[in-house]
Amino acid sequence: MPKPKLAIYWAASCGGCDIAILDIETKILDVAAFFDVIFWPCAMDFKYDDVRAMPDKSITLTLFNGSIRSSENYEIAQLLRAKSVVLCAFGSCAAEGGIPGLANFHSKEAICEYVYKQSPSLEPGNGTMPQPEVRAPEGLVRIPVLWNTVRSLDQVVDVDYVIPGCPPQSDQIAAVVAAVIDILSNGKPLPPKGTVLGATEKTCCDECKRTRNVKKIKGFIRPFEHLTDPNVCLLEQGIVCMGPATRAGCGAKCVSAGVPCRGCYGAPTNVRDQGAKMASALASVIDSTDPEEIERILDSIPDPLGTFYRFSLAESTLRRTQV
Amino acid sequence: MSFEPKIIGFLCNWCSYTGADLAGTARMKYPANLMSIRVMCSGRVDPGFVLDAFRRGADGVLVCGCHPGDCHYVDGNHKCMRRMPLTRRIMKGMGIDPARLRLEWVSASEGARFREIVSEFTEQLRRMGPLELKEIEFDPALEGAHHA
Secondary structure (H helix, E strand, O other), X not given: OOOOEEEEEEOEOOOHHHHXXXXXXXXXXXXXXXOEEXXXXXXXXXXXXXXXXXXXXXXXXXXXXOEEEEHHHHHHHHXXXXXXXXXXXXXXXXXXXXXXXXXXXXXHHHHHHHHHHHOOOOOOOOOOOOOOEEEXXXXXXXXXXXXXXXXXXXHHOOOOEEEOOOOOOHHHHHHHHHHHHHHHHHOOOOOOOXXXXXXXXXXXXXXXXXXXXXXXXXXXXXXXXOOOOOOEOOHHHOEOOOHHHOEOXXXXXXXXXXXOOOOOOOOOOOOOOHHHHXXXXXXXXXXXXXXXXXXXXXXXXXXXXXXXXXXXXHHOOOOOOOO | OOOOOOEEEEEEOOOHHHHHHHHHHOOOOOOOOEEEEEEOOHHHOOXXXXXXXXXXXXXXXXXXXXXXXXXXXXXXXXXXXXXHHHHHHHHHHOOOOHHHEEEEEOOOOOHHHXXXXXHHHHHHHHXXXXXXXXXXXXXXXXXXXXXX
16 A cells, blocks of 8 residues: 655745654654655755646645745645645644744835845845846746735635644644554544644643732833743733743743743634734733823833734734734 | 714623613614624723724724723723723734724713714714725735746
8 A cells, every 4th residue: 555645845934843843753753654755845855846746635644834925835835735635734834824924014015125125234235126037048037926915824725734833842743643643544533624733722821830829010021131930920920921822732831941932832722813812811910000000011011012923913813014 | 975984882781881771762862883792891802802893894993891990890891991002002003093992981871971972983983084904815816926
């Protein structure tokens, strides 16, 4: 019997998800033994035409990381959707836009203007802007078109499952891989479509070992401004920790190391907008009933939008800044 | 035809909804632009409700609760009092005029005040014009989805 086929792709991503897959250590050998890896641009040399030549639904499982922000990302997302039986949004970027999704706070023009004309590291006077089409002596050269709005994978194609995290934790990836191998070897039924794999239903606070008391906050600070108590809830100490509005599954690794949760596992079950939910939670623990004092305390939140929507802006209710 | 704004009103069960009811039973007239949603407490109004209302076509959102100190659940309206300013900051960051969200305290006996608030807010939104949110749904044609 031929081996099931596995594809791993990166769209607008940093490569951290691919490294996280390799981080499952010796279990990667189980993956190689069980699957025929037919497409993994980050690790091996494949061409898009190899995938185009495959029959539809011939790839058993595709792990797709990275958000969709160019014509190339979109084209390959559509291609892999057509060729795959199961398409899995792997990591924060594919699941909810991730860090690239923060580009939605600006327009494409403003981003290009800064990157290609104003950035201090540029050669002075060189105002070269990327062109989708350039005629070179060798012929017409085309590059992908950059989009104004970054999208999550499920906004552009049909997605079967989601594995959240920036990156997904290796123990969770190993558990998902083991479960997939078990399902395929023993003919077990797949979980319902839309299931979030490698995570739980609750919030990061549920896994956090720090002591929680009644929270009464008079002002917010950044972690470096204060020597934090290692045993007490960071939010109680005035540090904006995304734990209350973030799905559990990572094992609360950041908060265990004294770093506030950044929210990479996305919104928990039944929450549509992670940033709005965080705003709701944070505002409720502010210790004031005086409108002016409330404004002053809110002013002390460092970069509220970038913090609340660090990973989920592209998947949030409003998707982007209106410009 | 002049622009008629759509306003979603979240009214607390104990004070503001009763206040709105009083305006009705006293036959006071106010613009029909307001669509009321009764919530048990203004503390139930999640910032997500407000953003969702805008996404689904509201031009303004009015949140009304008991006067501070009078909350049926002791401090629900105090939570609302802190959530709405933070929601306004989110709106500003998303490019929506924060004035499209209004928080008012209306007691069960203030039918006349409720009428004034709704009339004034409607007039203000008429002047501001419709809220148009762009690029919420993915449109391949708009993005130049395919290679040039």
